[in-house]
Amino acid sequence: MKRRRERIDRGIKVRSEDIFALCSWREMLYLAFPRLLPIVGLILLSFVLSIYWQKVLLSVSVFALLAISWDILAQTGMISLGQALFFGMGAYLAGIMNHTWGLSPFITIPVATVSGGLFCTLLLLPVLRLRGIYFSMVTLILPLMLVRIVEATKIFGGTEGLSGLGALPSRWVELYTVILALLAALFGLRRLMGSDFGLVLKGINDNDRSVMSAGINIYWFKAQALFIAGSVGAFAGAYMTHVYMFVGMPVFALDYSILPIAAAVVGGTGTLAGPMLGAFILVPLSEILRGLGGLRIVFYGLFLVVFTVALPEGIFHYIARKYHQFERWVEVDT
Amino acid sequence: MSSSPILKVSDLSKQFGGVRAVNHVDFKLTKGELLGLIGPNGSGKTTIVNLITGFVKPTAGEVYYKDRKITGWAPYKVVRLGVARTFQMVRPFYQLPAFKNMIIPLYSPRVKGLAGGKYGDRDAVALDLLEEVGFERDSFVAYKPASVLPQGYLKRLELAKAIALQPDLLILDELFSGLSLAEVASIVPIIEKLRMEGKTIIMIEHRLKELFRIADRIIVLNFGEKIADGKASEVMESEEVKKAYLGTEAG
Incomplete structure (x- = not known):
């Protein structure tokens, strides 16, 4: 007699899979709970946190946006190592607009979001044909290149950057702008990826030849995915410019490329919610470890290694499985 | 000729x-x-x-x-x-149900053009096409994920994907x-x-x-x-x- 562990969908999941099967508050709550959790959670958090931790929440949300943007690209089969490109592009565009024309943040942020997405798409258009590691290399190099251009040509303030930029009116507007943007990105893009358009994007990742032979121009769809991801990243950058009231070379730093990937891996790729969850674990963790000084990076790295070894599928997938399924041991005869 | x-x-x-x-x-x-x-x-x-x-x-x-x-x-x-083709090596989207695999060809601009600029109900069309190639309507086979389908059905799915392009x-x-x-x-x-x-x-x-x-x-x-x-x-x-x-x- 051997024993085998099997996983079975919970009855409530089976019953509530189709919307017409909903017939009790319990089933509705079962469906609504995971969706309400981030909304209610974020709003409550903003009230109970101290000013310092509100700033952390703000930076967590920005990294969550970058992680979501990374995940959109990853689901389309483009592994980006350069979220800093999107972030920096948005940051500089907003900064320049505010510095030269004195436009208010309520204009610069939306304009930088759209135009940042557009510029990033145009920059990466020539390399859309590249697959796998080749595409990744280009995305890694582009932000590093742009930062050297700014340094060498001394445009946009050069190494000094642009300071004294306009700020958002209040702490609360600041916080709620990013929280609302994060929730909109999470739910909106999850919906998009679940639609037939999203199916085509995932199809490109899975089997691009099959998508091509369906008469679909995969480069056009990849460009659209790039624009979406680029816009999300550019929003994060533009927003941060007005929070810091400064934009400079650090916006192209490697942190903005690496941390979103780490967040996506820890949280669980392919779900958008996973990478966001990852950002909500990693960024506060790095804040807590700040007290350790130089050892901080060691503990941080150790934590990452333990997580990827113990839960390679990601935290979100693990939690989702526990929520939808139960496990039991059954005896099998061999 | x-x-x-x-x-x-x-x-x-x-x-x-x-x-x-x-x-x-x-x-x-x-x-x-x-x-x-x-x-x-x-x-x-x-x-x-x-x-x-x-x-x-x-x-x-x-x-x-x-x-x-x-x-x-x-x-x-x-x-x-x-001109539509099938591939020798069938590589469907394994985690998706068979009829969802049909969505990608049905999303094609050619299908949209032939239907007069409207896509229509893609899921229903997918099920009709699958029935044409032998996915029995009264069984659940069209709703099963491609990963559990036998080779015969995968080949038919591949054929249906090509036919979908008319x-x-x-x-x-x-x-x-x-x-x-x-x-x-x-x-x-x-x-x-x-x-x-x-x-x-x-x-x-x-x-x-x-x-x-x-x-x-x-x-x-x-x-x-x-x-x-x-x-x-x-x-x-x-x-x-x-x-x-x-x-x-x-x-």
Whole structure:
């Protein structure tokens, strides 16, 4: 007699899979709970946190946006190592607009979001044909290149950057702008990826030849995915410019490329919610470890290694499985 | 042949490094014909299909579809004109149910164009198409994830994906390979029905017995060259064909 562990969908999941099967508050709550959790959670958090931790929440949300943007690209089969490109592009565009024309943040942020997405798409258009590691290399190099251009040509303030930029009116507007943007990105893009358009994007990742032979121009769809991801990243950058009231070379730093990937891996790729969850674990963790000084990076790295070894599928997938399924041991005869 | 050919391949060649995969191949195809493309392994059958559908660009030669030069066009543009193909290696989206696999071809601009600019209810169309190729409507097989479907159903799914594009020219790359006799016997009527609808079909096959029963014409390839072209019975009489086949099979 051997024993085998099997996983079975919970009855409530089976019953509530189709919307017409909903017939009790319990089933509705079962469906609504995971969706309400981030909304209610974020709003409550903003009230109970101290000013310092509100700033952390703000930076967590920005990294969550970058992680979501990374995940959109990853689901389309483009592994980006350069979220800093999107972030920096948005940051500089907003900064320049505010510095030269004195436009208010309520204009610069939306304009930088759209135009940042557009510029990033145009920059990466020539390399859309590249697959796998080749595409990744280009995305890694582009932000590093742009930062050297700014340094060498001394445009946009050069190494000094642009300071004294306009700020958002209040702490609360600041916080709620990013929280609302994060929730909109999470739910909106999850919906998009679940639609037939999203199916085509995932199809490109899975089997691009099959998508091509369906008469679909995969480069056009990849460009659209790039624009979406680029816009999300550019929003994060533009927003941060007005929070810091400064934009400079650090916006192209490697942190903005690496941390979103780490967040996506820890949280669980392919779900958008996973990478966001990852950002909500990693960024506060790095804040807590700040007290350790130089050892901080060691503990941080150790934590990452333990997580990827113990839960390679990601935290979100693990939690989702526990929520939808139960496990039991059954005896099998061999 | 009074009407102009639907597909004309003239002097087509493809060289991969030092290998001549396809060497000066010529043929024409009239509307409604079912052409069998056979030959030993590595004789360039799939390369010809890749050249016609634009997955590979030819070294020399031209491809005309409905009197239009399509040499070297991108695959998605060729499909929009009405050339659909299946792949030898079926790679569906395993985690998705079978009918969701149909969404991608149904999302194609060609389908949208033919339907007058509207997509319609893609899920319903997908289920209809799958029923056409033998996914029984009263079973749950169309709703099962592709990962649990047997090979026979995966091949049918691949066929349905091509039919969904409503092609005029359908290219089937080894549709029968890896299938049991019974499975092949159940797919043959589907192909015959497609012919009745007036579709032109090219079939690459190793299952010669089944192919000869339905094909109008056979082209035999060996080392990238066309060595015979004609009715099945005539073709197999040719000395060169016998040599090509016996040469590989005996070895």
